[in-house]
Amino acid sequence: MPQLAPINWLFLFIMFWLTILVSAAMLWWSYKVEFYLDNKTKKMARTNINSLKSWRW
Known part of the structure; x- marks a missing residue:
């Protein structure tokens, strides 16, 4: 095998x-x-995590 x-x-x-x-x-x-x-509660809310998964393994 040649040397690098x-x-x-x-x-x-x-x-x-x-x-x-x-x-x-x-x-x-x-x-x-x-x-x-x-907008209703003026708080940070998490989106649905299942809709964010792009790889469904």
């Missing part, structure tokens, strides 16, 4: 962690709980 130059190892390291961070951010964003201002 140090710059290639650095590139692979950065690409690996960038992929992990982007995947984690997408999962967090898809399950984030949304809040809105309820």
